[in-house]
Amino acid sequence: MADIGSRSETRAPRKRVDARRNEEALLEAAAAAFIASGVDVPVRDIAARAGVGVGTIYRHFPTRADLIAAVYRHQVEASVEAGPALLADSDSPFTALTRWIDLFVDFLVTKHGLAEALQSDDAAFATLHAYFVDRLRPVCAELLDAAAEAGQIRSDIGALDLMRGVGNLCIGADKDPEYDARRLIGLLLAGLRLH
Amino acid sequence: MADIGSRSETRAPRKRVDARRNEEALLEAAAAAFIASGVDVPVRDIAARAGVGVGTIYRHFPTRADLIAAVYRHQVEASVEAGPALLADSDSPFTALTRWIDLFVDFLVTKHGLAEALQSDDAAFATLHAYFVDRLRPVCAELLDAAAEAGQIRSDIGALDLMRGVGNLCIGADKDPEYDARRLIGLLLAGLRLH
DNA sequence: CAACATACGGAACAATGTTCCGGTTTGCAA
DNA sequence: TTGCAAACCGGAACATTGTTCCGTATGTTG
Numbered sequence A, B: 001m002a003d004i005g006s007r008s009e010t011r012a013p014r015k016r017v018d019a020r021r022n023e024e025a026l027l028e029a030a031a032a033a034f035i036a037s038g039v040d041v042p043v044r045d046i047a048a049r050a051g052v053g054v055g056t057i058y059r060h061f062p063t064r065a066d067l068i069a070a071v072y073r074h075q076v077e078a079s080v081e082a083g084p085a086l087l088a089d090s091d092s093p094f095t096a097l098t099r100w101i102d103l104f105v106d107f108l109v110t111k112h113g114l115a116e117a118l119q120s121d122d123a124a125f126a127t128l129h130a131y132f133v134d135r136l137r138p139v140c141a142e143l144l145d146a147a148a149e150a151g152q153i154r155s156d157i158g159a160l161d162l163m164r165g166v167g168n169l170c171i172g173a174d175k176d177p178e179y180d181a182r183r184l185i186g187l188l189l190a191g192l193r194l195h
Numbered sequence C: 001c002a003a004c005a006t007a008c009g010g011a012a013c014a015a016t017g018t019t020c021c022g023g024t025t026t027g028c029a030a
Numbered sequence D: 001t002t003g004c005a006a007a008c009c010g011g012a013a014c015a016t017t018g019t020t021c022c023g024t025a026t027g028t029t030g
Helices: A017-037 A043-050 A054-060 A064-089 A093-110 A114-119 A123-149 A159-170 A181-192 B017-037 B043-050 B054-060 B064-089 B093-110 B114-119 B123-149 B159-170 B181-192
Strands: none
Touching: A017 A043, A017 A054, A017 A064, A043 A054, A064 A093, A064 A114, A064 A123, A093 A114, A093 A123, A093 A159, A093 A181, A114 A123, A114 A159, A123 A159, A159 A181, A159 B159, A159 B181, A181 B159, A181 B181, B017 B043, B017 B054, B017 B064, B043 B054, B064 B093, B064 B114, B064 B123, B093 B114, B093 B123, B093 B159, B093 B181, B114 B123, B114 B159, B123 B159, B159 B181
């Protein structure tokens, strides 16, 4: 039987083209604005870059967290996929864990203010926090479990704890060149090892 | 030679009594407001508690950092004095270091938002950061050096790095009861040890 | 007690987040 | 193709908070 509604993707009465175009423009504008001014850039700035009104932002992305999540979704998914790959390619689970954490740190420190936003208790960032946890915790847990099972690390630290610690240690790493977050994260991982 | 200006403390032509009274009231009001709403409590709230206008706050404490520093000065100084005492009383330098860090953590997590403020790159908090570093770094360095000299820990981590890491790990510890900052800080210290 | 310096209070201004509504555009169906 | 209801748009308007400024009140001194 022929497809009733042309060859478009989803059901749902098809979004208006202007809405789709604006959403696209907003994602691009937000990405640029985040790089230029951090994830706390004023809403008005993003709207101006995208050439839309502030109302349009709130309509497409009710909270700042939604916008941030949308902008960085690709990279988060890449981290999700990197987990199993590292586990397969590395010579030990602990090495894989270390490498994965390194990717995670790269991600956090290159997005100005992301680490801060993730740890913030601001209700507006709750969904962002939830998104990161939902996607990344299982991956981190897998790496952690593998290393624990191999007897390389203690097994009394949860994935959430570790991610939280790493996230916290990344705060401010992009502002202060004197601060070497990786060094401290290395210490944290060293503290995890069994001897 | 006799003291020219009565038996008061400082030089400087003696402040007006209302000014001194307001400063006192502000310190008390700020301390209460910090406990109730964190160190980010709106300036107006503090002014209202103290029964003064906002202008009075800015006159006595030009930046929020000045006010915070004044409110917590006593406790910071207590931490400064605790360092040598712990070193003398503990059975090993590493134990002393651990205990001192514990005091430091206590201090940070009980002051809502203090850890965040300390790591913030906001220019308004620069002097607060500087005050903490000036007073506490030498103490931490002394403990760190003693432990390193005793061969208990590696010697390639500076006092500033450690304090920064501990401070970062304390962020959010007062909000989220699931998050156990001390556990991660324990890991960090474990990573410091030599075997 | 008078004159002066200092401090006070809060209105006014600025930056930013958030809501709301009149006007416009678009998708759909007759 | 044309008409229309629904969806969407832009930005004015409002709320919150930090910061400055100045006319007024108060303490201090001679």
